[in-house]
Amino acid sequence: MLSIFITPIVVSKLEAYMTSACLERTGAKTISIDEAAAWLGISRNGAYEAAKRGEIPTIKIGRLLKVPVVPFERMLGLSVSTSAEAA
Template identity: 80%
Template sequence: MRAIEPGRTGAKTISVEEAGKWLGVSRNTAYEAAARGEIPTIKIGRLIRVPVAPFERLLGMSVSTMTEAA
């Protein structure tokens, strides 16, 4: 079971915590991975967000269909 499905909500960004849930890792692990550049992020002021399209590409998923890329 997946906690979220980023592309299906229409949202262009998700929180680092949501990305961590989707990956099956803890909140702290997700923020550490984001700090190392392993999870793509953008900063808006002090807010850190994960852009959905690059995140899905990182996981080898099709952005438009949410299926594994061939």
């Protein structure tokens, strides 16, 4: 069984790579399971298992499984900025 423990060090490293400003530039609203796995520092299979257990927020579009960025950022405790907050 895989458990995900996110330490403050991991969160600070993630903040350096995954910021709302960066995601806004690309316009990404979702990321792949592979990208989520890379950000969490876990294997692809581990990420799919965590998603199956509901530990990683996902949406399913046909056979495609995507991770919505805003809930993923909230799960990690990262600051989430939306266009409504910026206005």
